[in-house]
Amino acid sequence: MEFSPSLKETMKVPxxxxxxxxxxxxxxxxxxxxxxxxxWFGTYHRKKGPxxxxxxxxxxxxxxxxxxxxxxxCVINCANLAGGVDFCERHPDLAEKFHLExxxxxxxxxxxxxxxxxxxxxxxxxxGKDAPYQEDNKPNPLNIYGRLKLEAEKWLVNNVSKHIIVRxxxxxxxxxxxxxxxxxxxxxxxxxxxxxxxxxxxxWGNPTYVGDLASAIIELGSIEMxxxxxxxxxxxxxxxxxxxxxxxxxxxxxxxxxxxxxxPENMVPRPLRxxxxxxxxxxxxxxxxxxxxxxxxxxxxxxxNSNS
Numbered sequence: 001m002e003f004s005p006s007l008k009e010t011m012k013v014p015x016x017x018x019x020x021x022x023x024x025x026x027x028x029x030x031x032x033x034x035x036x037x038x039x040w041f042g043t044y045h046r047k048k049g050p051x052x053x054x055x056x057x058x059x060x061x062x063x064x065x066x067x068x069x070x071x072x073x074c075v076i077n078c079a080n081l082a083g084g085v086d087f088c089e090r091h092p093d094l095a096e097k098f099h100l101e102x103x104x105x106x107x108x109x110x111x112x113x114x115x116x117x118x119x120x121x122x123x124x125x126x127x128g129k130d131a132p133y134q135e136d137n138k139p140n141p142l143n144i145y146g147r148l149k150l151e152a153e154k155w156l157v158n159n160v161s162k163h164i165i166v167r168x169x170x171x172x173x174x175x176x177x178x179x180x181x182x183x184x185x186x187x188x189x190x191x192x193x194x195x196x197x198x199x200x201x202x203x204w205g206n207p208t209y210v211g212d213l214a215s216a217i218i219e220l221g222s223i224e225m226x227x228x229x230x231x232x233x234x235x236x237x238x239x240x241x242x243x244x245x246x247x248x249x250x251x252x253x254x255x256x257x258x259x260x261x262x263x264p265e266n267m268v269p270r271p272l273r274x275x276x277x278x279x280x281x282x283x284x285x286x287x288x289x290x291x292x293x294x295x296x297x298x299x300x301x302x303x304x305n306s307n308s
Contacts, residue, residue, distance in 0.1 A: 016038070043055035057106065099148040191253065196258050199257050205232075223285075233292060234289050249300065
């Protein structure tokens with residue numbers, strides 16, 4: 001895949017951002033990097049955050065109100081349903097309202113206000129049987145979450161003049177107030193409690209440090225082109241080895257990490273070997289996507305700063 005336009009020629013930095021889900025892991029990281037540089041507004045729904053605006057993205061009236069008030073140049077939808085893939089499988093109607101219908105409503109308002117829309121999507125649009133995946137490889141989602149994200153992607157491409165789709169996976173970072181902790185937060189809390197941590201060696205992917213992803217999202221929101229981009233960490237590793245590596249780097253008791261070899265019978269289907277190719281992103285953008293070692297070190301630095 002050839003992709004080498006000049007970065008300078010393709011840049012047009014938005015001056016006003018609107019972040020949906022600005023109190024979540026990704027949204028908060030994006031807001032932190034925008035702070036002091038650009039004007040930005042962030043929203044929350046149930047979990048309040050300082051300076052954030054209450055918006056229900058499943059309500060068209062609520063969305064119209066925030067668009068009319070902010071008039072954003074760039075809209076980044078970082079909102080996610082607590083419980084992720086499993087919750088979506090159990091609540092398909094709510095998942096459709098949140099991951100498809102809400103993105104359609106946001107997209108229509110972006111088109112009306114001439115705003116650029118950045119959609120955070122997922123590796124779950126693929127089945128994991130033919131990795132690594134480039135952006136134009138044929139998708140085949142195995143679960144409701146992946147299917148809805150793919151449908152939102154397709155709608156966006158066909159209906160919004162200015163759009164960016166960022167596919168990512170295994171996003172982690174320091175998020176002490178979350179009700180749905182990411183993988184590293186789960187590991188950290190479990191080890192700190194001196195309990196066993198079950199880590200599946202059958203699940204492979206690209207651990208993605210949230211600070212890198214936030215930088216990638218902002219940079220992609222500044223390019224004057226449309227498209228799908230893969231933005232993930234540079235390592236391809238299974239979750240057991242990832243947990244052991246974190247313990248070695250942090251000095252934690254790795255004997256507490258228990259390897260899960262077999263796929264549970266009741267697990268919601270998902271790609272078991274998901275590896276996203278970032279060549280397209282790296283050919284255009286300056287943001288460096290850390291390997292798992294450096295991502296873990298950045299996470300540990302955050303925990304130290306938060307606890308000091």
